[in-house]
Amino acid sequence: MPIHMRGNYIFVAPGEPCFLVSSNYTNYLEIGRPGLDDFFLIAYIQEKHHFIDAALFGNNGKPVCRVARNHLDELFEGDWEVKTRVDGGFAVVNSDDRNLMNLRLLNGGICLIEGKFYNKSGELVASGNDQDFLIFKGPAVIGKSGLAKGIVING
Amino acid sequence: MPGYGRLMASTASQIKPSIVRIQAQAPGGNSIGTGFLVSKEGHVITCWHVVTFHSVDKDGLLQFEYSDRIVVTWNNRDYNAKVIHRQNTDTPYTSDFALLKIEASGTPFLQLGAYKDVEQGDEVCFMGYPRGYDEIFFGAGHVASLRSIGSHFNQMVRLDSIEIDASINRGNSGGPLVRISDGKVVGIVTLRHGDITPTLRRLRDYLKSSGKEEGILEAATLELVELAEKNTNVGLGTAISIEYAKNELHTIGVRIGV
Numbered sequence: 001m002p003i004h005m006r007g008n009y010i011f012v013a014p015g016e017p018c019f020l021v022s023s024n025y026t027n028y029l030e031i032g033r034p035g036l037d038d039f040f041l042i043a044y045i046q047e048k049h050h051f052i053d054a055a056l057f058g059n060n061g062k063p064v065c066r067v068a069r070n071h072l073d074e075l076f077e078g079d080w081e082v083k084t085r086v087d088g089g090f091a092v093v094n095s096d097d098r099n100l101m102n103l104r105l106l107n108g109g110i111c112l113i114e115g116k117f118y119n120k121s122g123e124l125v126a127s128g129n130d131q132d133f134l135i136f137k138g139p140a141v142i143g144k145s146g147l148a149k150g151i152v153i154n155g
Numbered sequence: 156m157p158g159y160g161r162l163m164a165s166t167a168s169q170i171k172p173s174i175v176r177i178q179a180q181a182p183g184g185n186s187i188g189t190g191f192l193v194s195k196e197g198h199v200i201t202c203w204h205v206v207t208f209h210s211v212d213k214d215g216l217l218q219f220e221y222s223d224r225i226v227v228t229w230n231n232r233d234y235n236a237k238v239i240h241r242q243n244t245d246t247p248y249t250s251d252f253a254l255l256k257i258e259a260s261g262t263p264f265l266q267l268g269a270y271k272d273v274e275q276g277d278e279v280c281f282m283g284y285p286r287g288y289d290e291i292f293f294g295a296g297h298v299a300s301l302r303s304i305g306s307h308f309n310q311m312v313r314l315d316s317i318e319i320d321a322s323i324n325r326g327n328s329g330g331p332l333v334r335i336s337d338g339k340v341v342g343i344v345t346l347r348h349g350d351i352t353p354t355l356r357r358l359r360d361y362l363k364s365s366g367k368e369e370g371i372l373e374a375a376t377l378e379l380v381e382l383a384e385k386n387t388n389v390g391l392g393t394a395i396s397i398e399y400a401k402n403e404l405h406t407i408g409v410r411i412g413v
Contacts, residue, residue: 050311091214
């Protein structure tokens with residue numbers, strides 16, 4: 001029988017800035033390993049603000065962009081754009097209206113991570129929408145405080 | 156301090172010739188702001204949000220466009236300004252500055268300083284056209300804090316900024332923040348502190364979208380909320396670091412301060 005964990009606070013207290021991942025609130029999300037894997041996504045809180053570091057790929061395995069501390073470091077050739085959202089977040093989208101990554105800032109300091117995340121082989125690593133966030137391929141970490149990690153999913 | 160008043164007056168007279176008024180045409184009404192000259196060839200720095208307008212698409216994504224017609228008033232004369240550097244619309248809007256040029260030569264200009272030299276407590280001043288007034292207004296205060304703020308639209312992008320204990324108003328955006336000690340520009344005035352609450356914002360959006368705004372009570376409520384949004388001011392203001400504009404001027408080869 002599958003277990004669904006919802007509404008938990010992982011290394012974050014109610015009211016604190018956090019990310020909403022798989023219906024759980026957390027201060028940290030890591031998929032892939034920067035420096036070791038081509039694809040990675042790290043979402044973290046620093047000084048009460050949300051930050052993203054990422055190397056994103058399309059479903060064809062081609063690199064799309066690199067993001068460092070929410071700044072676009074590099075946008076590779078292709079049809080992708082990075083757009084600002086009306087709620088103050090931002091999104092990586094293409095002309096077919098496909099969202100690669102959508103960061104929505106909700107009330108209460110919550111950042112919702114949505115999108116389809118692919119690795120260099122074009123494999124779907126994770127997928128998120130406003131209902132759920134599924135991790136298909138590890139490694140991944142949800143929640144972190146110092147050296148202590150919350151939920152660890154191995155690759 | 157007998158000389159203090161003269162110091163302020165002297166600083167104002169030095170920077171005033173380089174201050175320009177900016178009007179940008181946009182759907183739904185013109186945008187007003189301030190700018191300042193940075194070269195003798197008519198290069199002007201102002202805020203990005205003064206010369207652009209935005210719309211929201213069905214997915215909640217902002218579409219930005221530069222105004223088709225930007226008028227710079229300098230020395231009692233109107234000039235059509237050209238945007239000489241467009242922020243790449245493929246990237247999130249990151250820093251609130253725009254670079255313009257007017258067809259004028261021999262223009263006075265302000266010297267640009269360095270953000271790293273700014274200290275808490277430094278005396279600073281600014282000049283501009285608050286609330287769309289035709290006259291230049293002078294304001295002064297101190298560096299209250301140095302910190303990072305979310306950019307004007309993209310809250311997830313943090314910008315080095317200078318918080319000042321002075322009243323910034325609509326129309327001041329784009330003006331120079333000048334450090335009194337050396338007369339150099341260390342920031343670009345970008346926003347005032349003071350806004351309506353999320354509840355009032357929801358009320359405003361509801362009244363606008365519900366079609367009920369024609370009723371007297373609803374119209375008056377909407378007007379009050381919009382007035383509050385435009386005018387609420389807690390006596391603090393923000394300028395973003397001048398380094399973003401300096402870096403871009405250098406990248407595109409504009410010789411500043413000469």
